[in-house]
Amino acid sequence: MQFLPEELQNAIPRMRLIGADTQRYEVKTARKALPESIPETISAFANRDGGTIILGLEEKNNFSTVSDFDADRIHDALLRIGSDFTPPCRLEIERYPFEDGEIVVAVVEPAPLDQRPCFITRKGLRYGAYIRTGDGDKRLTDYEIDRLWEFHQHPAFDRQPVCEASMSDLDASILDAIVERNREITPRVFGKMDRNEILLRLGAIAPDSSGKFVPTLAGLLVAGTYPQQFFPRLNITFTVYPGVTKAQVDGIRYIDTQPVNGSIPEMMMSSLELLRKHMNKGALIQGALRRDVTDYPILACREAIINALQHRDYSPDGLGSQVQINLFADRLEILNPGGLYGAASFNSLPRGISATRNTRLSQLLEYTPYVEEDGTSGYVIENRGTGLQQIEQELKDALMPQADLKDYVSAFQITFFKRRLSEDERQEKSWINFEAALLAELKKRGSMSVAAIMESSGFTRNTVSARLRSLRERGVIEGIEKAKSPKQRYRLTGKDPN
Structure with missing residues (x-):
């Protein structure tokens, strides 16, 4: 492997370890001729961030070399294939000795933004344009093609x-x-x-x-x-799920769901209020200081929400889709229609390079007044391309992992992962004897919701639900609301738990 570039020396062992291709690498057997799917992969790489095609390895055989691989023929075929695309693709093609054989490697550069989507000419734009998703190639939808066409002329x-x-x-x-x-x-x-x-x-x-x-x-x-009088779906859908997926937990599909309406400043403030309502509060001990924290940093949430509203797709095709805020037991997802625009690629985001499809909206938000949580006044956005850097810093200060970013062309998603309790918090909250602690709390408070029990005990929703079910079956506690009500609270029945 000493002849291989360093990136290939790292990529091939990694694919052997995971047993599959990756987002940036596609492996093909290609014994005597190019596989029929090669044009699709080239188009997919060109329409994203580029990628590398490795020919002469057999994925199903632990990415081993192909014994009858015709490197000369494959190399020559790749030299000719670039002209089969609109715009033409120029591939960087190299041959390398590898283990007991030879491989051919083609590096696909991303197409210029103002020339995307790159498509297979003979198939036409609608059926010949692809995008890379995971380790596969997916044909672009009409909506996704329109979003890429926005790079040709700035949308208005x-x-x-x-x-x-x-x-x-x-x-x-x-x-x-x-x-x-x-x-x-x-x-x-x-x-x-x-x-x-x-x-x-x-x-x-x-x-x-x-x-x-x-x-x-x-x-x-x-x-x-009330903008939603004219555009009902230009709002936010806020949903709290009981588990880590959208599937029901103990017959409950969601804990809370509601539309968030109004102007962008109003929707941002209302969304933050809902997040505060449904997030746990804790504390970090740093030296002699105690700092109150929530499951997700409020300032990071603010930046992510305003980013979704500012940069979302407002084209006619996007007017029927809303921004989504989904709060799961282990994470917070914020999803907006329309992927990253123009120069705002994953490579540029950490450096603060900002690009927006909605220039007038962004400009107006710079001048729109907003009152912060502490009462200080400011403006809705700064528009200096520092939103992601602010999010990164807030998460770092809260000792939390960095956010996960996904650009789907048709949508953009940012995911925050829930803050784990510190050792001090776990010791402070933990109920060594869950049943005795719960009965004492119910006797003191009269009734409690599942969320309140989770907050007091430090246990997960699934654990709390299982233990409540056992107490209900024994007749020790009972629900105040109707069965499966998201507002359910529990109280003592008066029956001896023993």
């Missing part, structure tokens, strides 16, 4: 006038704050300009066909009293 969906709305559908105080902020920071441009002229130039309002001013989509989202 947030600038569109909402002709069904009127100026009375906007909060005048927010508009006034936006106007005054711009007069303050750019006095030479906006100092003596008329209020509506400023809002027109900022893209908050636009003339309709009759010349009357109406809100733009961006204006409605930042200052609308």
